[in-house]
Amino acid sequence: MDFVARIHGFSDPLSASALESFAVQAGIGRQSLHSTVLPALKAANVADFALDTQGVVIEVQEFLGVTGNLIEQSYRVLQQLNPTIDEIVTLHSIEVASFAPLTTTQHLDQLHRRGFNDQVSETGLNLALATGLTKRVNSVDLAEDVIYSPYVWESGQIEIASFLRGLPPGERDALLGICEQAAQHPGLALPLLAQPTPGVFGAAQKVGLVQAATVKSTGGSGAQTYVFSPTLESEDDRLTTTEALNQRKLFVAHMLFGHERAERSGGRIHDPVVLVRALLNRGSVGPASNISTDYHLLEAHGIVRVRETDHGRAYLELVKEEIVEGGLAWLQNSSTSAGTTDPTVNLLRAPGEFTNPEQTRAGAGDLGAADEIARSAILELRKELQRATRQDRPANPR
Known part of the structure; x- marks a missing residue:
């Protein structure tokens, strides 16, 4: 994983000699790199590589933090190496x-x-x-x-x-479980969350230890709530503003809604990852009637453009590539600029409703004195999580 971290961020393919130099810095010999490390990384879906006709590595693509968080990926790599x-x-x-x-x-x-x-x-x-x-x-x-x-x-x-x-064991375990699920599965649908008592989850949501975003369709598909972890921001250096973070959550929530709750007859999304990849590669997807009713809020935020055609169908066109690229990473982990609203968007087309995490938090009711201990514990946790999302690090982690 040290080797993957060293090559992380290089947009151009690295030569074989450059790869071997990075491997030496990570304490990996040339033979081990080719016979053990690269095959293990590929099998664990942490990296992929291509060979020329002579069997020489000519390109390595790493997926650090994309196909899982760092600990999950480390565990998968370790599993390939016969761990103790x-x-x-x-x-x-x-x-x-x-x-x-x-x-x-x-x-x-x-x-x-x-x-x-x-x-x-x-x-x-x-x-x-x-x-x-x-x-x-x-x-x-x-x-x-x-x-x-x-x-x-x-x-x-x-x-x-x-x-x-000071918390009862069950509530303490429940809080840790909520943190784990939200971090490992961005955009997890609330009904799939292994919820503890309503008071504990409400406290976690109230103070922002977890964030719940709700999407409502104007096409009669109902509503769905999706859960995110605030620590996701600290794992992605492209999220430079809270607005960018919320826009990515907005995009991911809508893609998941289109997969889980959209009208089947209107072109329900079969696989969000495949659709988003097509959107990035081709610049547009469609046509489908659900696009004409469910995605105008994404258009209002300048993330995509909805281009309507005849018979109530529409195409979804890419606008903010960086938001969509980041959303793809989250969607893969789950199975930058802030920008402004496009003034030409016709809001009479009634976009669906998206309740962002701060609005959800502000709208939560009084949880009562019985949950005071839980709220206090979560509030302290959130203070530390906020430091993590600001990329703060200890002066001497060792």
Whole structure:
């Protein structure tokens, strides 16, 4: 994965000699690169490569962060290399630490819930700490260490762990589950979310630990709510503004809605990934009658253009390529400029309604005193998540 990270971002194909130079920097020899590393990356769908007629690598395409988050991709690569149980549990420990700061007891409990016994869990935690990707800090009040990821939780670890320890076990596990699902599956439909009690999910939504965006069609297809993680922003350096982030969520939510809820007779999207790829490659898709009723809000935000034809059908034409490209990455993970509204858009065509995360959060009702502990815990979590989305990092992660 170090090798993939080093070649990440190069738009032009790298020569064989350049690839081997990057491999040397990552501590990988030429023979290992060609016989082990590249085949493992390809099998794990983290990278792909092409060979010339002589069997020499002439091009490598990496998918870092596209076909899964970094930990998921690392796990898939590791699976190709006959990993030991200690290596597997180490990755799980790193992942748990990224979701929230937890006391050592609670951290080990999460590993137990993933199927590891006491001894293996403790070994995995110690190895995760040795990598520097996970750290611990002692708490006198809690009488044990707090385990956390320094790349996500730069401060307040003890306070957050204290809040989480004060929650009933079921609600604490539910909060961690919500964080995990929203991060791993951008645009997950709310009915598919393994929800805890309504109060806990409402608290998470209220303070923005997870974000829920609702799309409503004007064509009688009803409404659907999709869930996103605010930490997605910290994983993508193309998201330079909150508006760009919301536009990408708007686009993804509409593509998923077109797949799940659009009228079948009007051209329901069979595969959102295939359709978006076609939109990027050809510049337009269609015609279909659903395009004439369900996508004018995307047009109003300047993301696409709806070009109507006869018989109530329309084409969807690409406008903001960077938003659509980013949306494709999220859609793949789920199965930049802000811009302004185009003044020529005919809003009398009644676009569907999109409730963005901030509007959803503001519209949530009072959850009552019974959820006070949950709200407090989530509020502390959100403060740290906001730092992560601003790309803040600890001064010395080691």
